[in-house]
Structures are given as C-alpha cells and as structure tokens.
Amino acid sequence: MKSLHDLHRPLGATGLQVSPLGLGTVKLGRDQGVKYPQGFSIPDDFTARQLLGLARELGINLIDTAPAYGRSEERLGPLLRGQRDDWVIVSKVGEEFELGESRFDFSPAHARRSLERSLRHLETDRIDLLLVHSNGDDLAILRDSGVYETLAEFKREGKIRAFGLSGKTVEGGLLALEHGDCAMVTYNLAARGERPVLDYAAAHGKGLLVKKALASGHACLGTGIDPVRASFELIFAHPGVTSAIVGTIDPLHLAHNVAVAAETLRSPG
C-alpha cells in the first residue's frame, strides 16, 4: 500500500513535521451551508474512527478543523483520544457557524475564548497551528482587529506552536506570512490567483497549506484524466506548498488521494 510516512516535511520554520496531504474535517461536523457537489451524511463515530485510523495508517499526521465546522472539534477530541502526539492539529479562530449562518468575530477577547473552547473540545493542552478564519477582509483583519497579535501572544504562552491566516486574498496571504508562520490558501486547477503567496512561502521558508485542492470536489466531476492526479501535479510542482488539506469521508477516495500524492511526489514532472 502506498503511504506518506517517508514524505513528511517541515511546516516552514515551526519545527512541526507534516504529511504532504492533510485531512480536512468539515464533513465530520457540518452538513449545512457547504458547497460540495453531492449531498452527504455526516459519518457516525465508528465510521469516523475507521477513517481516521486509515489516514494514520497511510501516513497522514495533519488534521484540519475549526469551530465553524459544526461538531468537528467536539468529535475529534474523543475520536483522537490517546493519539495526541501522533497528530499535528490545525484549528482556527474568528468564524462561528450557528443556526445555519456564519458570523465573524476577530476581537482578541473572542480569540481567547475560542482557543480555550478548542482546547477543551479537542481534549488537549496545545493547538499546533492556529489560523485566523478570514471572511475575506484579510488586510483589515490583520491590521486593525488585534487578532494576529493575540495569536502571537498565544504562541509565547505555549498554547499554540504556530499561527497564521486562512485567507482569501494575495495581499492578506503575504502580510500573514510576513508576520506569522503559515498561510492557508485556495489553489487548484480552476483557481490559481493566490499563487504569489506560494511564491513568497517558497522564498522565505514559511509554511503553506492548500485548501480546496480539488475545488471542493468540483474538480472530480469531469471525465478524462484522473482529476486528482492533475490537481496534485499542479499543487506539488510548486516548491512553496507544504501540504494540501483534502476533505474526504470516503476511505477509497482517501487511499486513492494518498497513492496519487505519493506517486506525484516521488516522480515529479
């Protein structure tokens, strides 16, 4: 079975070592207000535990969650019990999802409450990477809200290992990398506009996570050459990419994605 165990790489200068594929967990916690091409049912605990076990077996050690992903954090705490040191956990602050609607709060006080709740839900004393969950106003959030300085404080307090921005703009991604450890950007076959952030990450040795690597599944609707392979060839060809976070609740998709990522990284181009 192809695995990613020997392909772990540094997340910028954070000291964290992560697999080139991470597991996105929106679908473990939330089925409202999502933009996937097909409907789905949130997996039960047995199925979710099997999926996480398979991910670990295949060499994935990076997992991405957020308070805005419904019950994702709350479920991951018990599901990952006893395995804390096997995972690099990414979570976020700033977005809340309640009664089917997103609401944003980038105040330092909210960030602190949110972090304490994430630690409680995830049953841990540290989050490895905490990202600002942007609503798109990246520059205003970073410059005016005080949230980024608060994340830097959390890092000094030892509550998080690293921080950054999950943003939507090039300017935001660049500023986030200048003053932080990592940016999470959209980069896929249909959306390459944030590429300058990847270039900056490569030039300055920063962490860079790709979200929506498969365009939230829309890349997989076409026929012809394997869209996963085409997507990963694009993404992993860029030296700035640390890891692509792919959301799946299908074990066959997970195994296929790992196999294709391993092949792409072992024989690039």
Ligand SMILES: NC(=O)c1ccc[n+]([C@@H]2O[C@H](COP(=O)([O-])OP(=O)(O)OC[C@H]3O[C@@H](n4cnc5c(N)ncnc54)[C@H](OP(=O)(O)O)[C@@H]3O)[C@@H](O)[C@H]2O)c1
């Ligand atoms: N603002 C933010 O911070 C933000 C925004 C978006 C996403 N994210 C993070 O990034 C993660 C990934 O983003 P995403 O879920 O929007 O998009 P994605 O990873 O591009 O796509 C996920 C979709 O692709 C499908 N898929 C995965 N592998 C497949 C395969 N081999 N063949 C066919 N379909 C496949 C999945 O369905 P199956 O379950 O059926 O495999 C799922 O519906 C999220 O879970 C989240 O952790 C963060």
